[in-house]
Amino acid sequence: MDEGVMKTYARAEEVFAAGHGAVLVDQQGHEYLDFLAGIAVSALGHGHAGLAEALRDQVGKVVHLSNLFRHQYTEPVATKLCALTEMAAAFFTNSGAESIECALKLARKAMHVRGTPERTSFVALEGGFHGRTMGALSLTHNPKYRAPFQPLQHVTWVAPEDTAGLGAVLHEQRPAALVIEPIQGEGGIRELSPAFLRAARNLCNETGTILVHDEIQSGCGRTGKFLAAQHAGVAPDVVALAKPIAAGLPMGVCLANAALADTFAKGEHGTTFGGGPLVCRAATVFLDAVDGGLLDDVTARGAQLRAGLEQLGRELAIVREVRGRGLMLGLRLHHSATEVQKELYRQRLMVNCTAGDVLRIVPPFVVTEAQVDAALLRIGDVLTHFQQNPASAEAHP
Numbered sequence: 001m002d003e004g005v006m007k008t009y010a011r012a013e014e015v016f017a018a019g020h021g022a023v024l025v026d027q028q029g030h031e032y033l034d035f036l037a038g039i040a041v042s043a044l045g046h047g048h049a050g051l052a053e054a055l056r057d058q059v060g061k062v063v064h065l066s067n068l069f070r071h072q073y074t075e076p077v078a079t080k081l082c083a084l085t086e087m088a089a090a091f092f093t094n095s096g097a098e099s100i101e102c103a104l105k106l107a108r109k110a111m112h113v114r115g116t117p118e119r120t121s122f123v124a125l126e127g128g129f130h131g132r133t134m135g136a137l138s139l140t141h142n143p144k145y146r147a148p149f150q151p152l153q154h155v156t157w158v159a160p161e162d163t164a165g166l167g168a169v170l171h172e173q174r175p176a177a178l179v180i181e182p183i184q185g186e187g188g189i190r191e192l193s194p195a196f197l198r199a200a201r202n203l204c205n206e207t208g209t210i211l212v213h214d215e216i217q218s219g220c221g222r223t224g225k226f227l228a229a230q231h232a233g234v235a236p237d238v239v240a241l242a243k244p245i246a247a248g249l250p251m252g253v254c255l256a257n258a259a260l261a262d263t264f265a266k267g268e269h270g271t272t273f274g275g276g277p278l279v280c281r282a283a284t285v286f287l288d289a290v291d292g293g294l295l296d297d298v299t300a301r302g303a304q305l306r307a308g309l310e311q312l313g314r315e316l317a318i319v320r321e322v323r324g325r326g327l328m329l330g331l332r333l334h335h336s337a338t339e340v341q342k343e344l345y346r347q348r349l350m351v352n353c354t355a356g357d358v359l360r361i362v363p364p365f366v367v368t369e370a371q372v373d374a375a376l377l378r379i380g381d382v383l384t385h386f387q388q389n390p391a392s393a394e395a396h397p
């Protein structure tokens with residue numbers, strides 16, 4: 001296994017060949033309930049008929065053009081995204097990390113435009129994850145990811161919810177940008193409070209710092225609103241999106257507000273593949289589903305899943321806390337979540353583990369009521385087993 005491939009991933013052995021909705025099927029025909037969605041990606045699930053039809057049609061016409069030429073999906077997708085996020089202009093990328101890179105370059109360039117080019121540094125939050133490219137990696141807090149690649153870009157981290165600390169750093173350092181995830185994904189499905197999001201907004205206004213929201217995991221409707229920060233009524237200057245935006249095809253976007261929309265001059269940023277006809281066509285299928293009420297389903301299924309997890313929390317002492325919003329939920333345990341995740345996988349339920357003791361539960365937006373019930377049953381059974389056999393793995397204090 002893994003012949004000819006760099007050994008960067010710890011992969012499960014099964015080979016997945018097909019899927020339908022929130023179900024994945026391996027080569028032996030075993031069905032898995034997919035409550036991970038390719039790490040918060042496959043919004044429309046697997047084997048989506050409308051997506052397949054649109055992609056077949058598009059592949060038969062034109063797949064790639066480069067950004068030197070126009071196709072008919074760029075502006076409709078960009079303007080729809082701007083409307084949904086209250087932003088003014090979009091730059092299409094191919095991934096989350098590239099959306100962050102775009103945001104960082106945009107903040108640096110904005111400082112040049114304002115006549116403060118000495119403002120080059122960035123501030124981010126402890127527990128934050130922003131990607132693996134050199135700039136995005138610089139902001140990513142976990143030292144495990146950064147250590148082998150030092151030196152990286154200078155970044156100062158502040159603890160989530162430490163408004164006074166954030167104010168001190170922004171006033172002293174006058175950075176180019178503050179980059180935050182309204183709900184930290186890798187950090188353990190940790191939601192920032194509306195008060196902290198608002199305070200960060202105000203502090204950025206006071207200090208002329210560009211506020212970048214990384215909604216790569218929390219955005220595109222996963223919490224029931226198109227952006228998680230919309231629950232708190234906070235608008236950033238720049239927002240980075242990716243994961244579900246093209247229903248599983250690799251696409252990201254960096255969106256800027258009206259004040260920053262014209263920051264880049266021609267040639268100052270670019271990408272060969274970003275915003276190509278195939279991914280934009282896929283994005284239209286996803287955005288049409290959003291228009292058709294998909295986020296109401298996210299809200300309903302999210303409420304059902306949360307209620308079920310909270311019920312498990314009342315019944316089982318092994319459960320510490322239910323976290324998150326909509327279909328971005330975390331179950332914090334008094335136990336290693338890795339062990340529990342492995343057993344859930346053996347029971348053919350896919351979730352994963354973040355921050356050591358949190359099960360991350362991020363199913364496709366099209367997950368059904370019955371599938372949520374089935375997943376809750378499996379989680380309840382496995383947690384009951386771990387609670388009754390605490391010696392089967394190390395317990396978390």
Ligand SMILES: Cc1ncc(COP(=O)(O)O)c(C=O)c1O
Nearest residue numbers: 095096097129130131185216217
């Ligand atoms: C919040 C956040 N930012 C950035 C990234 C990086 O995205 P990508 O892996 O598409 O580069 C991720 C990926 O998990 C993420 O969750």
